[in-house]
Amino acid sequence: MTRNPGALRGLLQPVPPRDTARETAWLVLAGPFSLVAWAGVLAGVVVGVALFPLIVGPAVLAAVLDGARALGAGHRRLAGALLGERVPAPRPVVLKPGLWRWLKMRIGDPVAWQAVAYLMVRLPWTLISLFLAGLPALYAGASISYLVLWFPLHGAAMPVFGIHSDAWAGTLVWAASGIAVLTALPRLVHALTTVDRGFVAGLLSQPLLSERVRDLEESRATAVEDAALRLRRIERDLHDGAQAQLVALAMRLGLAKEELGAEPVDVGQVRDLVTTAHANAKQALTELRDLARGIHPAALDAGLDVALSTLVARSGIEVRVEVDLPRRPPPSVETIVYFSAAELLTNAAKHTRSPVRLALTEDGGVLRLVVADTGTGGAAVVPGGGLAGLADRLRTVDGELSVTSPPGGPTTVTAAVPLSR
Amino acid sequence: MRIVIAEDSTILRHGLVELLTLRGHEVAAAVKDAVALRAAVLEHEPDVSIVDVRMPPTHTDEGLRAAIALRGERPGRAILLFSQYVETKYAAQLLADRAGGVGYLLKDRVAEVSDFLDALRRVAGGETVLDPEVVSQLFSVTRRSDALSELTAREREVLGLMAEGRSNSAIAAALFLSAGSVEKYVTSIFGKLGLPPSDGDNRRVLAVLRYLGS
Numbered sequence: 001m002t003r004n005p006g007a008l009r010g011l012l013q014p015v016p017p018r019d020t021a022r023e024t025a026w027l028v029l030a031g032p033f034s035l036v037a038w039a040g041v042l043a044g045v046v047v048g049v050a051l052f053p054l055i056v057g058p059a060v061l062a063a064v065l066d067g068a069r070a071l072g073a074g075h076r077r078l079a080g081a082l083l084g085e086r087v088p089a090p091r092p093v094v095l096k097p098g099l100w101r102w103l104k105m106r107i108g109d110p111v112a113w114q115a116v117a118y119l120m121v122r123l124p125w126t127l128i129s130l131f132l133a134g135l136p137a138l139y140a141g142a143s144i145s146y147l148v149l150w151f152p153l154h155g156a157a158m159p160v161f162g163i164h165s166d167a168w169a170g171t172l173v174w175a176a177s178g179i180a181v182l183t184a185l186p187r188l189v190h191a192l193t194t195v196d197r198g199f200v201a202g203l204l205s206q207p208l209l210s211e212r213v214r215d216l217e218e219s220r221a222t223a224v225e226d227a228a229l230r231l232r233r234i235e236r237d238l239h240d241g242a243q244a245q246l247v248a249l250a251m252r253l254g255l256a257k258e259e260l261g262a263e264p265v266d267v268g269q270v271r272d273l274v275t276t277a278h279a280n281a282k283q284a285l286t287e288l289r290d291l292a293r294g295i296h297p298a299a300l301d302a303g304l305d306v307a308l309s310t311l312v313a314r315s316g317i318e319v320r321v322e323v324d325l326p327r328r329p330p331p332s333v334e335t336i337v338y339f340s341a342a343e344l345l346t347n348a349a350k351h352t353r354s355p356v357r358l359a360l361t362e363d364g365g366v367l368r369l370v371v372a373d374t375g376t377g378g379a380a381v382v383p384g385g386g387l388a389g390l391a392d393r394l395r396t397v398d399g400e401l402s403v404t405s406p407p408g409g410p411t412t413v414t415a416a417v418p419l420s421r
Numbered sequence: 422m423r424i425v426i427a428e429d430s431t432i433l434r435h436g437l438v439e440l441l442t443l444r445g446h447e448v449a450a451a452v453k454d455a456v457a458l459r460a461a462v463l464e465h466e467p468d469v470s471i472v473d474v475r476m477p478p479t480h481t482d483e484g485l486r487a488a489i490a491l492r493g494e495r496p497g498r499a500i501l502l503f504s505q506y507v508e509t510k511y512a513a514q515l516l517a518d519r520a521g522g523v524g525y526l527l528k529d530r531v532a533e534v535s536d537f538l539d540a541l542r543r544v545a546g547g548e549t550v551l552d553p554e555v556v557s558q559l560f561s562v563t564r565r566s567d568a569l570s571e572l573t574a575r576e577r578e579v580l581g582l583m584a585e586g587r588s589n590s591a592i593a594a595a596l597f598l599s600a601g602s603v604e605k606y607v608t609s610i611f612g613k614l615g616l617p618p619s620d621g622d623n624r625r626v627l628a629v630l631r632y633l634g635s
Contacts, residue, residue, distance in 0.1 A: 236480070240430060243505055248436040250532035255440060258534050269443070280432070 019084075020186040023193045026082040027133060030126050030196075037071045038123035040064075041116055062106035065116070072115030072204050075122070079200040083193055090206040110210060118203035125199070129192040136181045136188065143178030146171045219395040226393055237291050245284035252277035297338060304334050304360060308341055315345045318355040325362050333417055336397055337369050340415050343390055344371040351375035351411070362419065369415040377409035387413070422468040422545055426451040427458035427484060428503070429476045433528065437471060440531065444538055453477070455487035462491055462498070469522075469545035474504040474511065485511050489518075496520040501544045503528055507554045513630075516549065521626050524550035524586065543586050549626050550586030569632065571613050579606045584629045 015023075041064060048061030079085045090111040106112070142160050149158065150171045157164035165171050256273040259266060292298075299307040305323045312319040329337070341358060348356045352375030359370040381387045381403055391401040399417035424446055428434040438448050450461035454476045462470055470491075474484040488500045501524035502515060512525045524544040530552065531537045540550045572580065575596075582592045593603045614631045616624045 239475070239505055244430040244432045247505075247528045247531060248432050250529065251436050251440055251534070254532040254534040255443060 015186040015190045017186070020189060022082040022084075023186075023189045024133075026078070026193055026196065027126070027129055027189065029078070029082075030122070031130055034119070034123045034126045037119050041068050041071070041119050045116060058103045058107060062103050065106055065109060065112035068115040068119060069109065069112040072111070072118055075118065076200060076204040079196065079204075083197055083200070085197040085200050087201055087205040090204075111206065114203045118199060121199060121203070125195065129196075133185070133189055133192060136185055140178040140182040140185065143174040144182070147175045215395070219392070219398075222392040223396040226396070234291065234295065237287070237294075241287035241291065242284045245280045245287065249277045249280035249284065252280065296335070300334055300338055303328060304337060307334075307338050308358065308360065311338070311342055311345065312358065315349060317345070317349045317352075319345065320355055320357045322357070322359040322361075325360065325367075327362070329362075329367055329417075329419055333367060333397055333419065336393060336399070337367065337415065337417065340390055340394065341369055341371065343386065344369075344413050344415075347379070347386065347413075348373040348375065348411070351379070352409075365419050367417045367419055369417075370412060372410060372412040374410045376407075377405045377411050378407050379403055379405035379411050379413070390415070422542065423447045423449050423465065424541075425449050425458065425461045425465055425467040425470040427453070427455065427461075427470065427476065427487070428473040429453045430473070433473075437531070440534065444534070455483040458484075458487050459491065469499040469501060469541055471501050471503050471541070474502055482511065485514065488523075489514060492518055492520060492523070497522045497547060499523070499545045499547070501526060501541055501550070505529075507552050507558065509555060509558050512551055512555045516626065516630055519626055519630060521549055522547045525555060526550065526552045527554055540586065548586050549584075549629060551584045551629070553585055556581045556584050569614075572610065576606050576610050576613070579603065580610055580628060580632055583607070583610075583625055584632055 044060060044064030044067070048057050048064055051057030051060060073089065076087055076089065079087070139161050142158050143163055146158050146163050146165075150165070150168055155166060155168075163174050165174060252273045256270045256277065259270050259273070297307055297310070299310040304325065308321055308323060312321055328334070337360070341360075345356065345358070348371060352373040354374045357370070357372045359368075359372075361368050361370075379387065381391055381401065387401065387403060394401050394415055394417065397417050399415055402414045402416070403411070405411035405413075424441055426434060426437050426441075426448060428437060428451070434451050434453070438451050441448050449465035449467050450457075452458050452461050458470065458472060470488075472484040472488050474482055476483040484502060484504075488502055492498050492500065496518060497520040499522040502511070503526055504511075505528050507525065507527055515523050515525055522544055524540055526537070526540060530540070544550055569577075578596060579592055582595055587595065589603045589607060590600055592598075593600045596603070598606075610628055611624055614628055616627050616631075
């Protein structure tokens with residue numbers, strides 16, 4: 001995903017043979033592929049720009065950019081398979097109806113232009129790489145094979161690199177130098193492809209700033225929608241719950257009041273009415289308390305430690321809680337972590353009877369909430385599902401949700417929220 | 422009275438059934454949504470229906486739409502719309518058919534049991550009853566039609582009480598006036614609103630409608 005911080009150290013360490021094979025394949029394959037892509041895209045862009053005043057120009061350019069995007073995607077996948085450089089795919093262009101808007105979106109697509117830049121840089125670098133890696137490979141091949149070829153050549157020189165020895169014993173020295181070069185070759189190939197990794201990571205991923213902007217736009221929309229939804233739910237809860245109870249309460253007291261003014265008073269009926277009204281009042285209190293807790297749990301004022309213990313005590317399942325926080329996170333983070341924990345515990349309670357582990361830690365400026373159970377597994381973030389909703393809400397504080405839940409379990413859900421320093 | 426209730430809240434549905442039965446009325450059916458309401462009204466043809474505005478599936482204005490539809494099929498079918506909030510717009514829509522026999526009350530009004538039953542009886546009798554809350558909402562609206570702006574403060578008060586569905590004698594009692602002076606105010610209101618003198622009780626509905634600005 002990101003550049004390995006130990007990349008330089010990696011260059012000095014032995015490279016596993018499997019990696020060398022893949023990296024060599026990348027170099028060899030990329031040669032012809034880059035040449036064709038380079039020539040095609042360059043020609044297309046030149047034609048497109050030259051004819052820009054005519055209607056065909058923009059159309060050609062748009063088509064070429066679309067192609068460049070696809071070629072970039074191909075390179076990115078190849079780099080993933082052969083170089084282990086896994087770069088998140090850029091988002092697809094959001095195309096709007098209408099020819100003009102289509103052209104605008106295609107031609108203004110930063111991902112496509114970055115792919116063009118990549119393809120332009122790629123060819124010269126491929127040629128340099130092939131030369132730099134090919135020459136020592138050729139030398140190693142020639143010097144080692146001189147060991148055998150010395151006989152048919154009758155002690156004459158090899159046609160390349162000035163390899164020559166009068167005595168056969170001398171060929172051993174050449175061969176040794178060839179083997180030395182050969183052992184160094186994997187590191188050379190690795191070093192060359194490391195530059196490729198940089199190109200791929202830098203030019204074939206989503207442009208960083210625009211991704212961030214889009215992320216923020218989406219998470220802001222989520223936050224606004226979430227707030228509206230929450231208010232609507234509170235209104236509904238009030239309407240269906242406490243408000244209805246209070247109407248029923250007032251109605252029964254009204255009946256009782258009128259009955260008390262009657263002659264004679266039916267005491268039994270009044271008692272029944274007051275008893276039911278009393279029950280209505282108690283129920284309304286319970287509902288108001290639950291609602292208030294749903295808006296802001298009072299225990300949260302004392303910190304996540306206390307709030308999560310209270311939450312767990314009410315969850316009805318066995319939960320092992322480990323909270324280890326060196327400092328208090330900001331209130332917004334506390335609230336979102338609390339409600340995430342509540343939702344994850346509710347989920348866990350549905351799928352398991354065994355004890356659940358809930359851990360909350362801070363490590364390197366990241367708050368991590370882990371809820372793990374040994375239930376049936378198979379949990380996944382599906383669009384519109386509960387976990388997806390949770391992930392969306394976490395994103396409003398730049399948090400991430402990850403789920404590992406193979407069929408048969410166990411399930412581990414981790415919510416990570418960065419804390420500002 | 423034979424009554425059909427449509428109310429999705431179980432607590433309130435049971436409460437209403439209890440109240441009406443205690444006071445000697447017959448609840449023909451108590452249902453949870455607009456579809457069931459329609460079926461129940463067509464089956465029982467009650468004297469009056471009590472209908473919650475917000476019911477499943479969308480919890481917006483199902484009850485109102487069902488009431489308007491039922492009154493569209495048989496004008497004047499008595500319906501008391503029952504809600505936790507009042508919307509002036511809903512009141513105007515409900516009254517737009519001018520057929521009478523409609524009411525629009527806050528659910529809170531059941532607390533005054535006798536007043537509530539009285540309102541229900543008047544709706545069943547073809548009168549129009551609006552919640553004082555609707556009336557005060559209308560008073561707070563500053564932009565009124567020209568005809569209404571000609572009304573004196575006292576005439577507005579009388580019109581407000583007419584909108585609540587009160588009879589002349591009830592208005593006289595509420596405002597500490599003689600029946601004769603209320604009569605005078607009402608005639609003056611009809612005159613200023615340009616309502617022909619022949620229509621009798623219907624004129625009261627028309628005046629209220631004018632008042633609602635619909």
